[in-house]
Amino acid sequence: MMDAFLFVGLPYLSLLIFVVGCLWRARREKFTLTARSSQFLEDRQLLFGSTPWHIGIGIVLLGHLIAVLFPKVWASLLTVPGALLAVETVGVACSLLAVAGLSVLLVRRLTSGRVQAVTTPADLIVAGLLLVQVVVGLLSAIHYRYGSAWSTGTVVPYFWGLIKLQPDMSYVTGFPPLFKLHLTLAWVMVLLVPFTRLIHLLALPLQYLWRAPIWVVWNNARRRREAAVAMARAESRREFLKGAVGVAGAGGLLALGVMEKGVSYFRGPRLEPEMEAELLTKKLQRLQQTAEERELELERQRNPMILVARYSELTENKGKYFIDYSMAPALAFKGKDGLPLLISAKCTHLGCTVGSEVDAQGRILCPCHVSYFDLRTGRPNEGAPAKAPLPHLGWALVDASGKVVARKSPRGPVEGDVDPAALAQCSVYIIKPQASAT
Ligand code: FES
Numbered sequence: 001m002m003d004a005f006l007f008v009g010l011p012y013l014s015l016l017i018f019v020v021g022c023l024w025r026a027r028r029e030k031f032t033l034t035a036r037s038s039q040f041l042e043d044r045q046l047l048f049g050s051t052p053w054h055i056g057i058g059i060v061l062l063g064h065l066i067a068v069l070f071p072k073v074w075a076s077l078l079t080v081p082g083a084l085l086a087v088e089t090v091g092v093a094c095s096l097l098a099v100a101g102l103s104v105l106l107v108r109r110l111t112s113g114r115v116q117a118v119t120t121p122a123d124l125i126v127a128g129l130l131l132v133q134v135v136v137g138l139l140s141a142i143h144y145r146y147g148s149a150w151s152t153g154t155v156v157p158y159f160w161g162l163i164k165l166q167p168d169m170s171y172v173t174g175f176p177p178l179f180k181l182h183l184t185l186a187w188v189m190v191l192l193v194p195f196t197r198l199i200h201l202l203a204l205p206l207q208y209l210w211r212a213p214i215w216v217v218w219n220n221a222r223r224r225r226e227a228a229v230a231m232a233r234a235e236s237r238r239e240f241l242k243g244a245v246g247v248a249g250a251g252g253l254l255a256l257g258v259m260e261k262g263v264s265y266f267r268g269p270r271l272e273p274e275m276e277a278e279l280l281t282k283k284l285q286r287l288q289q290t291a292e293e294r295e296l297e298l299e300r301q302r303n304p305m306i307l308v309a310r311y312s313e314l315t316e317n318k319g320k321y322f323i324d325y326s327m328a329p330a331l332a333f334k335g336k337d338g339l340p341l342l343i344s345a346k347c348t349h350l351g352c353t354v355g356s357e358v359d360a361q362g363r364i365l366c367p368c369h370v371s372y373f374d375l376r377t378g379r380p381n382e383g384a385p386a387k388a389p390l391p392h393l394g395w396a397l398v399d400a401s402g403k404v405v406a407r408k409s410p411r412g413p414v415e416g417d418v419d420p421a422a423l424a425q426c427s428v429y430i431i432k433p434q435a436s437a438t
Helices: 002-028 044-069 071-077 081-111 113-117 121-143 147-153 155-163 177-195 197-202 221-267 273-302 420-425 433-437
Strands: 305-310 320-323 329-334 340-344 363-366 371-374 395-398 404-408 414-416 427-431
Touching: 002 155, 002 177, 002 197, 044 071, 044 081, 044 121, 044 147, 044 155, 044 221, 071 147, 081 113, 081 121, 081 147, 121 177, 121 197, 147 155, 177 197, 305 320, 305 395, 340 395, 340 427
Parallel strands: none
Antiparallel strands: 305 427, 320 329, 329 340, 363 371, 395 404, 395 427, 404 414
16 A cells, blocks of 8 residues: 555656646746845855765766667667676765765755855755665665665666656655655656745756856946956866866776776785685585585485475575475466466576566566566566576476375476365475476
8 A cells, every 4th residue: 555655656746746836936036046046145055065965966867768769779788797787886876976065965955044044944954865866876885785776677668658647656655664665756856846045957058067157237336346356266167077077087987997897907816825715615515515415416316206395395586495306496386277377586687596486477586686587477577677488397296105296397288187185195206307208
């Protein structure tokens, strides 16, 4: 119920208020579509707050916008590991820049007497909410890595579903609370645009960067001198802004170009002898462990069937984990037809273990980068980071006397007679892949 309000009700309410409110304000209060500059009241802190804030948040918003408008191009670009790493790094760096800038602006609003006099409660609420929003976004990016990639298969289709009036909140209801908060705050921001200084998003004064300076000519000598000083300052600020935009752009491109090489350089081990010895010990332990695992694997390979669970332990909504023949995690469910349904739980993206809960649409979720897999077909959702389906596994039903009463290979039909009344006494086994293929 709460999810329905936050991810369907609130977005539509916000979009409605945004459109109606902005039209009303543009019609009735045309000359208030600005950020209500307070530069003439205080300009030093403003320079060190406004510039990093606008550059940081501008680049972050641009990244979000590109992902929404060109999800396929964006997703395919991010399949290149270096590009993904660079985008994530630039995103985090720009968010930090934005947080630093906004903090300066907030302090200025609270401490500069002249600016305080023109500050409304709405200004403080907006600044506070923006700060929380950017920090939450930053924490989400750090905790749930590669959001730039997995959001194209979740947030983007969710957003377009809303726009096409076919809302599907299941894309986002499985998100962790931090990310849900980020999404909810975004809709709250949209709602606030018509009533706050956020309206200046719709009237960006970009021409400021290239238009000729405005000359104010005074009739009075003292005023003329002051105006010349002010003009020199304004000019240098303009140059600084141009330079900062240029540096940010060049920095982004540079990061894209050299990140992969830079990472491989820093990744290279340069260790002290003791550390190297410790590393070697760990490697040996790992080798030993691998040998034991291999032994276990070989042991398993000698059995044509391995016990997974009693049939009565299987359910439709929650899978039971087990280890398959290749020592990878797998899940056992009761299928819709009442028969066992065994599927690999090793995500086909980067190998995380897929969750065991089945959602309302019959999907299981890989939480690492959010890929939803259809339990019946094994296929990932469109736009998910994972591209290949999760393979199903063959199974055998064995009754209390040890007799195989039914069996199924991954793609073949069910062989044998299944007596529903006797199912409760049966156990489920996985069949060795070659054995199940026959
Ligand atoms: S979605 Fe990346 S490992 Fe599963």
